[in-house]
Amino acid sequence: MTNRLLLASMVTLAGSTGLATALQAEEISFIVCGDEIDPLYVGYIEEWEAANPDFPIATEVVGWGQCQDKVTTLAAAGTPVSLAYVGSRTLKQFALNDLIVPVPMTEEEKGAYYNYVPDTVTFDGTQWGVPVAFSTKALYWNKDLFEAAGLDPEVPPTTWAEKIAFAQQITEKTDAAGYGLVAKTFDNTMHQFLHWVYTNDGLIIDAEGNIVMDSPQVLAALTALKDITPFSEEGPTAYEQNEVRAIWLDGGVAMIEASPGAANLATEAGMNWGVAPLPLGPDAKGPGTLLITDSLAVFKGTGVEDKAIEFAKFITSPEKQWAYEMAAGLTPLRPVHSDELVAEKPYWKPFLDGIEFGGPEPLLTDYVGLQNAMIEMVQSVVTDAAEPAAALTKAAGELEQYK
Template identity: 70%
Template sequence: MTTPTQKGLIGLLLATTTALPAFAEDISWIYCGDKIDPVHETAIADWEAQNEGWTVTPELVGWAQCQDKATTLAAAGSPVGMAYVGSRTLKEFALNELIVPVPMTDEEKAGYYPHIVDTVSFDGTQWGVPIAFSTKAFYWNKDLFEAAGLDPETPPKTWAEEIAFAKQITENTDAAGYGLPAKTFDNTMHQFMHWVYTNNGQVIDADGNIVMDSPEVLAALQAYKDITPYSVEGATAYEQNEIRAIFLDGSVGMIQTSVGAAFLLEDTDINWGVADLPVGPDSEGAGTLLITDSLAIFSGTGVEDKATEFAKFVTSASVQEAYEGGGAASLTPLRPGQAVDDMLAAGPYWQPFIDGIEFGGPEPLFTDYKGFQNVMIEMVQSVVTGDAEPQEALTKAAAELEEYK
């Protein structure tokens, strides 16, 4: 349900301003970043050649501003044809009638890895086209394992082992056992969701019910409390990439992060390994949070159908494979296929990032995503700092989330 504030502000803007693009044959595209990927430049040219009279005009906007700009223009009644957005925002856009559905055929859905389409869906409707995908895996420093008296070739497979290993590293070396990010930053929530999905937990179900106050999620929050004494000191001062930097410096034994760390580690002297994320007691298998960014098609432009057509073209299997294998090489592939098989053969460290997809889950979709994110961060921080016990923090957060679902 849209909040009164959302209805009032966005509704007023939409009611008072209606603007169409200057040229109905042009699809404006808010493109995040400081340059257009060459793969997308080629795709634009190919699509324009196949669609006489139509053009696609990307507008480069910095990562920190691009989504806000798309939102502001849409709310003001001057929407772009499409924009690159975090899939987490699609529900809020849709309920405010700022974007249009992007229906997918069964064949189109089947082309993706499991649960990818779920990241852009609610109430059985797809509201975006996935264009970028990220998963996480477990990294460990083999030399620190050996120094702590652990087998350097055997990473932990369960949370219990992970906590025990973190304790042993902390007590027997000068390094921290684990890198737990708990800064007031979005990836604090993301990191916790990896633990939720490696224990078969949920935050919100398919019917929009908050189901977070459960034994599975409580176990994840308890594990956070248990591993904190053996983590980097002052976890609330660090976000994910800052924790990664400490690992790259050889000062922490274990972290959970994206494949980008593998590329950086290849240029260091660290003796490292990467494996599936350790799992909780109720896990059905290796899981991970499935984070996607999407192309959203904005309403009121007069080019919705052609923008949808282009969005599917520029994210089609052949274009996407080239994009993921080029400048966006740190992205997890969206679809299985020969290109992925070749990638796994060339870089075996990729395997854990694919393994977690089967039992992974999407970023939960809320009408106020930032509200949801802030509740989750506050919950994690309260447990990490010792200000609240896990059950107390979980029950409080679950009640607060009712406002944002």
């Protein structure tokens, strides 16, 4: 649907300079994923259009389930949208198919982000999108279930070995499962596994584009996942992360990995909860987490590429982005006001601490192929259809075709 803001700006231009001038304006079409445009974005667009009347913004809201497919279909058909909200994991595929343009960043711009955030939109030394949303995870636990199992409710696990041992004790001594395991055929099964990888200094693909996941660090992660499966909710292949979170909120599991938004949900549910950095594997160098970003991608062939880049950087400028993140409950992309955030809401600290040793989603040429190979690997291990070493070697071989 065309944004009412565009229509309003057209009417304004028609009244001041004539309808012909309004019709000559070079429209920047913008696909936004979700159910509605964030109210802050409405204000940002109004501000942009006031300063750039010849480049009005025409927004279209597309649901999360269809958004990526629509953007891809339009670009492949030669009728691209000017700007779109996409998962950063898709950027390499778009770029190699000559569908998007680079989004140059100065060293100052890159340096303003948290460590590794620019890496989520970079390959071959070039940035291909403007980061717009950021997610990190931490470990949440139900203090009442810890106490019921004979564990100290104020002391969460700090290592994988402790997490597995705590999960076993909770499973054996309460009616709840110790750990919420995500293994459904859904993208966040891969995401949740990558938290294990990045809390053990593991990698999927290195800086030169080599698949390096068949390593002792990643094998240890997959083995730990197998070891904790008996102490997780029954039938984990039926659950994605939001469904696991719902079981946790209902008291059915004691520990989950989740984003900052779970804090408010737990409080609303009346849970006695805590949050801490993700437990670490034996090779960890420090707190880690998967660093997931979404980005604004600028598509090729619209004639307004430069202005679309300018608009993308305008609405994600530090203060505007910070306001959007705080309204949406997102991990900050930049440490603009992080000290004040932690002082006001201490539970944010583990979500920020994990960034230093975190890692990005792997940028491959076929994200769906990557995702499917990783999901199949996880599912084969948690269902005992394959041993971790064999499953890992098989998945690593499959990923070679998607580099």
